[in-house]
Amino acid sequence: MLDVVFWAPVMVGGTLAGASSGVLGTFIVGMRIPFLGVCVAHAALAGAVFGGLAGLTGQALLLPALAGAILTALALGLVNPQRARLDDNTMLSFLFSTTMGLAFLGIGLYGILGRSDHDVRSLLWGSLNFCRWTDVRLMLLASLALAAYLAVFFKELRAILFSRADAEAAGIRATAVWTGFLVLAAAILTVNFQTVGGLMIYSLISNPAAAAFQLGSRLSARPAPVRRVRRPQRLGGLPDRGRHRLAKRRGDRPPLLRPAARRRAPPPTQRTFKWRSAKSRYCCQS
Amino acid sequence: MPATDPPAIEWRQLHLHVGHRPLLELDYGRADTGSIQALMGRNGAGKTSLLRACLGLITPARGELSVLGQPVHALRGAALAALRRRIGYVPQLLPARSELPITVREVVAIGRTARAGLGQRLSRPDWDTVDAWLDRLGLTPLAQRPFSQISGGEQRKTILARAMAQEPELLLLDEPTANLDLGWRERIVETIESLFAQTRLTVVLVCHELEVLPPACRHVWLLDAGRVAASGPPETVFTPERIATLYGDSLEALHGNGRHAIVPRRTAHA
Structure with a gap:
């Protein structure tokens, strides 16, 4: 039987983690820094590891984890990529290798000092089943803070996503707004860290946002799954809006009005290239 | 002046x-x-x-x-x-975030972003300024098109409209x-x-x-x-001597009707 008292915080916590990570991911993938999730997760882990070595346990590990994550976000946000002549992703790889190295160095010290690293290791994988209302409250607070930040600074963030350098040149306080967003992202990732885990949070940030960009931006380059969805859709007689629009622009007939055989058949040159070997073609020509 | x-x-x-x-x-x-x-x-x-x-x-x-x-x-x-x-600035390189679903009108509105103030929403007059510059540069028919799907020349005009919307x-x-x-x-x-x-x-x-x-x-x-x-x-x-020093002696400058051009020098057999 479903134990509502046990599962309610789990369900609410999972929903909040998915929603806040998805919204964060839209901006993070838009800025082409999807590696931020895994980098911040390892920085939080390093913070928690050293917090544990200092004697903290349980929920108290959240504070050093938060400190590690926010320091990483500040380092990434305050460094101007143009002045530093460093790409954001290069900065991320530097920060990631440093924080991961520190985290594993710290975990090694647990063994040397004869302490249990159970609390810290569980952060890597997280545990949604043990999400309680105290965790949910923190996640809700972080999600509301994100929603408020986006409501206030949406137009600045949109300009930064378009081009951070241009936004700076136009007099927008791009560094301040972007650093604020990264700090908030670090806090949300850390709060979700305990329940979702460091690895899962990465996919929660990248995958939904990447799919949203592919499906929502109406671009010519669409992923294979979308094409596979379109094929039965066309066979079923539903109009293919993207192609129809392109065809109209070119002055062609829409593809659905063309005979099926002509649509299916590849052009002759392509057929020759595909089915005949170089040797047989040589023989035919001679 | x-x-x-x-x-x-x-x-x-x-x-x-x-x-x-x-x-x-x-x-x-x-x-x-x-x-x-x-x-x-x-x-x-x-x-x-x-x-x-x-x-x-x-x-x-x-x-x-x-x-x-x-x-x-x-x-x-x-x-x-x-x-x-x-200061309005039109950079040499256009942003190449092709995956970003942002319309031409929204790009021009970036010019009003700093003017409106940090954390303030764009007001009706701000959007009117955006629409006025779209109209003046002949971009109104493209206003709702994604920035990535218009031609290079139209993109340049959009960035120019963004700079001008900044007043x-x-x-x-x-x-x-x-x-x-x-x-x-x-x-x-x-x-x-x-x-x-x-x-x-x-x-x-x-x-x-x-x-x-x-x-x-x-x-x-x-x-x-x-x-x-x-x-x-x-x-x-752009004197002949300076053109020769800068770009080689096979070029010459032409001036007329307020416009200028550098073209290959006519040779004797041409």
Whole structure:
């Protein structure tokens, strides 16, 4: 039987983690820094590891984890990529290798000092089943803070996503707004860290946002799954809006009005290239 | 424009470095308010760096640089952002975030973002300004199209509309016709000319081709080897000797109807 008292915080916590990570991911993938999730997760882990070595346990590990994550976000946000002549992703790889190295160095010290690293290791994988209302409250607070930040600074963030350098040149306080967003992202990732885990949070940030960009931006380059969805859709007689629009622009007939055989058949040159070997073609020509 | 107006841009003993390498060493120069001026010179002469220094994106190694009466070399933080709000900038390279679902109208609205204030929503008059510039530059039919799906020339015009929506006092154009075909190049030149005629805005234009200079551009700064090699009207700057020194002796300059061009010299057998 479903134990509502046990599962309610789990369900609410999972929903909040998915929603806040998805919204964060839209901006993070838009800025082409999807590696931020895994980098911040390892920085939080390093913070928690050293917090544990200092004697903290349980929920108290959240504070050093938060400190590690926010320091990483500040380092990434305050460094101007143009002045530093460093790409954001290069900065991320530097920060990631440093924080991961520190985290594993710290975990090694647990063994040397004869302490249990159970609390810290569980952060890597997280545990949604043990999400309680105290965790949910923190996640809700972080999600509301994100929603408020986006409501206030949406137009600045949109300009930064378009081009951070241009936004700076136009007099927008791009560094301040972007650093604020990264700090908030670090806090949300850390709060979700305990329940979702460091690895899962990465996919929660990248995958939904990447799919949203592919499906929502109406671009010519669409992923294979979308094409596979379109094929039965066309066979079923539903109009293919993207192609129809392109065809109209070119002055062609829409593809659905063309005979099926002509649509299916590849052009002759392509057929020759595909089915005949170089040797047989040589023989035919001679 | 009266001669007593303060210059839009003025520099004294300005030294710009790229890393530790000296790039520009300029003694004194000024770009008058309400004029179109062009910065020309070979690749790597420091034209773009000078524009970026005017925006405070590059800090001078030495000297003074004043833009719209403000010592840009000494400004930081909010004061620098306030100065940048008064300058429209069209960069050489267009942003290439093709996956970003942003419309032409939203790109032009970025020009109002800083003007509206940090954390403030764009007001009705802000959107009216955006729509007015879309209309003036003939972009209204494209307003709802994704920025990534319009042509290179239309993208240039959109970025120009964004800069103009900022209602700047100084417009900095960095190779606004780069990678455009002849038709689009001419349309952009006409647009700059008509913008200048309507607004009397100070325009500083970086370009490589004399053909890009609008008829209203009566002052060219020719940069070479980190210094100003010549300055003045295009006819006096691009002398046969200077063209031979800069680009080789197989080229000559043609001037007429306020426009200019550099073409291959006619040979005896032609």
